[in-house]
Amino acid sequence: MKKIEAIIKPFKLDDVKEALTGAGIIGMTVTEVRGFGRQKGHTEMYRGGEYTVDFLPKIKIEIVVPDALADKVVSLVTGAARTGSIGDGKVFVEPLEEAFRIRTGERGDNAV
Amino acid sequence: MKDLGSFARTYRGRIAAVVIVACFLAVGGWVFAQDKPPAPAPAVVAAAAPAPPPSKPDPAGTATGGIADVTAKTAGKPTLEEVADFAGHNRVSLNIMWTLLTGFLVMFMQAGFALVETGFTRAKNVAHTMMMNFMVYAIGMTGYWICGFALQMGGLGAISTMGGTGLLDSEFVISLFGKDFGLFGMKGFFLSGSTYDVAVFTLFLFQMVFMDTAATIPTGAMAERWKFSSFVVFGFFLSMFTYPIFANWVWGGGWLSQLGKNFGLGHGHVDFAGSSVVHMVGGVTALAGAMVLGPRIGKYNKDGSANPIPGHNIPMGVLGCFILAFGWFGFNPGSTLAGADLRISVVAVNTMLASASGAIFAMFYMWFKYGKPDPSMMVNGMLAGLVAITAPCGFVSSFWAFFIGAVSGVLVCWAAVFIETVMRIDDPVGAIAVHGVNGAWGVLSLGLFSDGTYGDGFNGVEGTVRGLFYGGASQFVAQIIGTVTCFVFIFSASWAFFKVYDVVFGMRVSPEVEMEGLDVPEMGVHGYPEIQGPATLVHAMGASMPKTPAMTMAPERSR
Numbered sequence: 001m002k003k004i005e006a007i008i009k010p011f012k013l014d015d016v017k018e019a020l021t022g023a024g025i026i027g028m029t030v031t032e033v034r035g036f037g038r039q040k041g042h043t044e045m046y047r048g049g050e051y052t053v054d055f056l057p058k059i060k061i062e063i064v065v066p067d068a069l070a071d072k073v074v075s076l077v078t079g080a081a082r083t084g085s086i087g088d089g090k091v092f093v094e095p096l097e098e099a100f101r102i103r104t105g106e107r108g109d110n111a112v
Numbered sequence: 113m114k115d116l117g118s119f120a121r122t123y124r125g126r127i128a129a130v131v132i133v134a135c136f137l138a139v140g141g142w143v144f145a146q147d148k149p150p151a152p153a154p155a156v157v158a159a160a161a162p163a164p165p166p167s168k169p170d171p172a173g174t175a176t177g178g179i180a181d182v183t184a185k186t187a188g189k190p191t192l193e194e195v196a197d198f199a200g201h202n203r204v205s206l207n208i209m210w211t212l213l214t215g216f217l218v219m220f221m222q223a224g225f226a227l228v229e230t231g232f233t234r235a236k237n238v239a240h241t242m243m244m245n246f247m248v249y250a251i252g253m254t255g256y257w258i259c260g261f262a263l264q265m266g267g268l269g270a271i272s273t274m275g276g277t278g279l280l281d282s283e284f285v286i287s288l289f290g291k292d293f294g295l296f297g298m299k300g301f302f303l304s305g306s307t308y309d310v311a312v313f314t315l316f317l318f319q320m321v322f323m324d325t326a327a328t329i330p331t332g333a334m335a336e337r338w339k340f341s342s343f344v345v346f347g348f349f350l351s352m353f354t355y356p357i358f359a360n361w362v363w364g365g366g367w368l369s370q371l372g373k374n375f376g377l378g379h380g381h382v383d384f385a386g387s388s389v390v391h392m393v394g395g396v397t398a399l400a401g402a403m404v405l406g407p408r409i410g411k412y413n414k415d416g417s418a419n420p421i422p423g424h425n426i427p428m429g430v431l432g433c434f435i436l437a438f439g440w441f442g443f444n445p446g447s448t449l450a451g452a453d454l455r456i457s458v459v460a461v462n463t464m465l466a467s468a469s470g471a472i473f474a475m476f477y478m479w480f481k482y483g484k485p486d487p488s489m490m491v492n493g494m495l496a497g498l499v500a501i502t503a504p505c506g507f508v509s510s511f512w513a514f515f516i517g518a519v520s521g522v523l524v525c526w527a528a529v530f531i532e533t534v535m536r537i538d539d540p541v542g543a544i545a546v547h548g549v550n551g552a553w554g555v556l557s558l559g560l561f562s563d564g565t566y567g568d569g570f571n572g573v574e575g576t577v578r579g580l581f582y583g584g585a586s587q588f589v590a591q592i593i594g595t596v597t598c599f600v601f602i603f604s605a606s607w608a609f610f611k612v613y614d615v616v617f618g619m620r621v622s623p624e625v626e627m628e629g630l631d632v633p634e635m636g637v638h639g640y641p642e643i644q645g646p647a648t649l650v651h652a653m654g655a656s657m658p659k660t661p662a663m664t665m666a667p668e669r670s671r
Binding site: 044045046047048049050051 | 418419420421422423478481482483484486488489525528529532542
């Protein structure tokens with residue numbers, strides 16, 4: 001199993017969700033997060049003064065899938081979340097040791 | 113009690129309760145019915161008896177009201193005296209009604225101030241900022257009732273538009289150079305004794321809401337760091353002393369209003385609805401308070417450059433501005449104290465024109481200078497136009513009204529940046545620029561552009577009010593004296609009060625409280641309990657924000 005963690009622009013959430021569900025990937029967890037990468041925040045104007053907002057609002061999506069599906073999910077997410085401009089986000093893939101479905105007690109690939 | 117409670121929950125219990133309540137209502141109704149209504153005035157009975165009113169409906173309204181409605185001994189045949197009496201009573205009724213109604217509009221401006229000030233400050237201080245704006249209404253009113261009104265209006269003399277009652281007849285006067293200088297009034301404390309009078313009460317209500325407008329201005333400039341307890345004491349101070357005394361000099365028959373009569377300076381210091389008396393007093397008090405308090409933590413960098421601290425809710429600020437602009441239709445037209453003075457139409461139109469040009473010119477100024485039409489400055493531009501037109505609204509043509517507003521729109525943007533970056537005074541909402549600077553511009557503009565079409569007999573001087581460009585140079589001099597006096601008196605009195613209070617009791621919350629937000633430490637509750645997050649995230653301020661230990665503690669505490 002792999003856990004795929006994608007940090008994307010908030011307005012791209014619907015596109016990513018549709019791309020994944022359209023490909024039969026069901027289930028994800030979404031969190032509103034803030035952060036910065038190379039984009040290093042942005043500047044805003046207030047009453048004639050410029051100021052920097054370091055921590056920009058982003059959406060973090062967590063998806064757990066069997067190993068075989070991981071590459072497909074990554075390409076779906078990156079494809080759907082890309083605008084081509086700085087600040088599009090990142091995708092992280094990590095191995096996952098175990099998973100349980102609370103209701104039935106199933107474990108492993110069956111549980112995700 | 114427990115038994116009673118369980119009985120009430122049973123079916124029978126409920127029926128019994130309904131029966132008992134019904135009995136109470138029946139008995140109450142019977143008792144109330146025994147209270148005979150007071151006998152109607154005999155004259156009214158006489159009027160109604162011989163000529164019963166027609167029972168036909170009158171959808172167009174043309175036949176409703178007529179000679180039969182004039183109170184007369186012989187109904188339908190009033191004598192000339194009776195008609196005259198009735199006309200006079202009607203005129204005063206209209207004036208009192210107008211003054212009360214416009215006073216109610218001005219009262220609602222408190223809501224506007226609350227929204228503007230809270231919208232332009234941070235989410236962690238909303239309960240504190242809101243409650244200052246809320247309680248200043250109650251505190252100010254109480255102080256004004258105790259002695260503020262008496263000091264301001266106690267020596268006014270006859271209230272000419274409200275029946276000419278001369279109950280407020282006691283002014284403390286000193287004589288200099290053979291002339292009288294009225295300093296403060298001495299009648300009407302607690303509205304008691306011989307001031308228990310409809311005209312005086314009307315005047316009290318109207319003047320009270322004006323005073324409260326001035327009192328609520330400093331809460332914006334001093335927001336986000338001011339101890340609530342210190343604010344409460346200040347509320348009494350302004351409403352009982354500084355505001356009433358300056359207002360006496362201009363509106364209560366005091367020495368500034370007599371500059372014309374005594375020294376031939378136009379009509380004395382003229383301020384139709386309070387650019388100086390209300391707004392400049394509020395703005396200058398705000399200046400003194402913000403200076404004594406010092407800037408918010410994180411406002412200025414070590415090199416002295418300023419960091420913007422954006423307000424948390426622009427829609428709230430804009431709504432507040434609209435409420436204020438609406439309330440201003442009470443503020444300015446109401447200042448005739450007379451609905452029968454039809455100049456109110458000119459006053460109302462001038463007021464709205466200046467608000468429009470203020471907003472438009474602030475928009476273009478920010479757009480050209482900084483690239484975007486800043487919402488908070490468009491709001492402040494409209495308010496600045498309103499503040500400036502408040503003094504001259506009764507005396508200028510629509511062209512000059514628009515011009516005065518246009519100048520304020522630019523002036524407020526320039527002044528806000530100047531106060532922030534050059535004077536290094538931290539004014540979270542821009543109250544000093546809006547009310548102080550534009551209040552001064554308003555009274556001065558009256559001395560420039562008053563066109564001589566109105567104001568005959570104003571402040572006891574014959575002839576109409578004329579500004580410098582209409583042959584009234586001495587009026588401009590009177591306006592300058594009024595403006596300088598306002599600044600010197602209000603600034604020194606307020607600064608002394610704030611400084612002494614600060615040294616003795618302390619005016620400012622601790623840095624930890626300020627970082628965390630004043631809501632919980634000062635008020636005991638979050639304004640927005642459900643969206644309160646770590647301060648570093650909610651108020652992401654950029655690398656320039658100092659990272660003090662208190663800052664890292666804040667997230668822990670605010671949860």
